[in-house]
Amino acid sequence: MHDVLIGRGLIDEAGVKLAEVIEPCRTVVVSDENVAPLYKDRVVDSLRESGFSPSIVELPAGESTKCGTQYIALLEAFAKAGLTRSDLVVALGGGVIGDLGGFAAATFLRGVAVAQIPTTLLAAVDSSVGGKTAIDLAAGKNLVGAFHLPIRVLCDPATLSTLPPEQLAVGMAESIKYGILFDAPLFELLAHGAPPDLTETITRCVAHKQAVVERDFTDRGDRQLLNLGHTFGHAIEACSGYTILHGEAVAIGMRMAARAAVLLGVAEEDCTDAVTAALEAADLPITTPYTAAALTAAALHDKKRAGGTLNLILPVRIGQCVRYPLPVEQLGALMEDVCAWIV
Ligand SMILES: NC(=O)c1ccc[n+]([C@@H]2O[C@H](COP(=O)([O-])OP(=O)(O)OC[C@H]3O[C@@H](n4cnc5c(N)ncnc54)[C@H](O)[C@@H]3O)[C@@H](O)[C@H]2O)c1
Ligand SMILES: [Zn+2]
Known part of the structure; x- marks a missing residue:
């Protein structure tokens, strides 16, 4: 590596x-x-x-x-x-x-x-x-x-x-992502906004990304975990006509994934409040104005769809996530439930 x-x-x-x-x-x-x-x-x-x-x-x-x-x-x-x-x-x-x-x-x-x-x-x-x-x-x-x-x-x-604040925020979204995926202490470090010195944050995030990439260089297995928040996020980006920043969409998408994990019985611990608080502390958006129907249609266009299932990445708890193959015909109902909660 x-x-x-x-x-x-x-x-x-x-x-x-x-x-x-x-x-x-x-x-x-x-x-x-x-x-x-x-x-x-x-x-x-x-x-x-x-x-x-x-x-x-x-x-x-x-x-x-x-x-x-x-x-x-x-x-x-x-x-x-x-x-x-x-x-x-x-x-x-x-x-x-x-x-x-x-x-x-x-x-x-x-x-x-x-x-x-x-x-x-x-x-x-x-x-x-x-x-x-x-x-x-x-x-x-x-x-x-x-x-x-x-x-x-x-x-x-x-x-x-020298980064503009919104660029710092979108980097925070991706950093918080590593915390939710692999590292509860990292999540804690970021829970109250960007630390003044980002050296430790970057060091930990890079270690996680390298470990995943090493396990799965060509993106067929574990690397998909890095898509936490991205299935929902890409749908939001598409609905916005790509006017929302990618990291902002991912932030909302991670919150939606946390809720979906609870609804699907994947989460052993309801981490939606912790995720919401961390995103807010980083000045990231946490709600989406788009309807469940629009988001579902956009998600089904996404390239991550493999056959009749959509691979969602969902938190089990802060620091651990799993791949969850969702039959595409169930996405609409899930999206309705998630969107009813996210407002
Ligand atoms: N290769 C990968 O694995 C991978 C992963 C994630 C994202 N991406 C790609 O990364 C791109 C987004 O990257 P980004 O968010 O860094 O955007 P960017 O490169 O457009 O940078 C954002 C803005 O910040 C400015 N900027 C950069 N550094 C600055 C600094 N230190 N001080 C002041 N201004 C600064 C840039 O000029 C730009 O206006 C997308 O195209 C995305 O597809 C690639
Ligand atoms: Zn991303």
């Missing part, structure tokens, strides 16, 4: 830390228009001091950058920079830059090394770990991608201090 270094001030040591895992080489640092002005100079200076030859590509911020046009433009930029098979791509930014930069690295010359420097909490605890890279199509998100493990992930929690 690839290594992840987590520590305050790490981005100023990017050169030294990457020179430990790759010969200093030509390096393209990919970033976006929000992150580059804040952090690119520190990364580029550090790389240069360690003997790398860095150049920077700055892309527009936002999900729309994860598209075919920007992907090709990025490959052209790699070519123009003279990148070879033994060179390096550094993705400096959130999940958008990590996914796009990682996918471009995975495919340029059939694969050049990539290092991830996540600068959002979501990227730190989720997208930078595990080697999934992708871009979007008009037909849907993440439809083209590759598994491409980074040679190293450098996560500097100090960079999260």
Whole structure:
């Protein structure tokens, strides 16, 4: 499994830390228009001091950058920079830059090394770990991608201090998710809002994600646990026309999953109050305006449907979840009951 270094001030040591895992080489640092002005100079200076030859590509911020046009433009930029098979791509930014930069690295010359420097909490605890890279199509998100493990992930929690509050909140949603899935003490740590120093949070979340990915690299078994809150969440995202942030939808979805677990008799302990309180403390939304019928229709379009069953991930208690194969014809009634409660 690839290594992840987590520590305050790490981005100023990017050169030294990457020179430990790759010969200093030509390096393209990919970033976006929000992150580059804040952090690119520190990364580029550090790389240069360690003997790398860095150049920077700055892309527009936002999900729309994860598209075919920007992907090709990025490959052209790699070519123009003279990148070879033994060179390096550094993705400096959130999940958008990590996914796009990682996918471009995975495919340029059939694969050049990539290092991830996540600068959002979501990227730190989720997208930078595990080697999934992708871009979007008009037909849907993440439809083209590759598994491409980074040679190293450098996560500097100090960079999260400049995050807009709603971006911190969506990272909290994914962090709380690991608490509900695997780690009651982590859940407690996050129950009263984001800790001022996120180092421990990230360290624990990354350990959980790595453990799951290691057990199930290609996403056929245990990795599905990471979809806690995502079946309901994706339905909410779809109903909103993708105007709600993914992590916000997942927050509501985790609350719905907790309720569904109680209704289906899966939960040994009613953890709905604890989940609700933690989400509220993180300034995340907890209710959805969409009807059960609309959410059911959206959920049945979701790619996670396997045959006649929908694999729901449901909490047994805080710190333990299970896969629950729900016959699709039962989803409508369950959704009615969950929605009647969630208002
Ligand atoms: N590969 C995976 O396993 C995986 C997992 C989860 C999500 N994702 C993908 O991740 C993407 C979402 O990532 P995200 O939430 O990080 O979004 P993002 O990359 O769009 O970043 C969110 C916003 O914060 C800004 N920003 C980033 N770091 C900052 C900082 N330190 N200070 C100030 N502003 C900063 C960005 O410019 C952007 O405007 C989605 O495309 C999703 O599909 C991938
Ligand atoms: Zn998610």
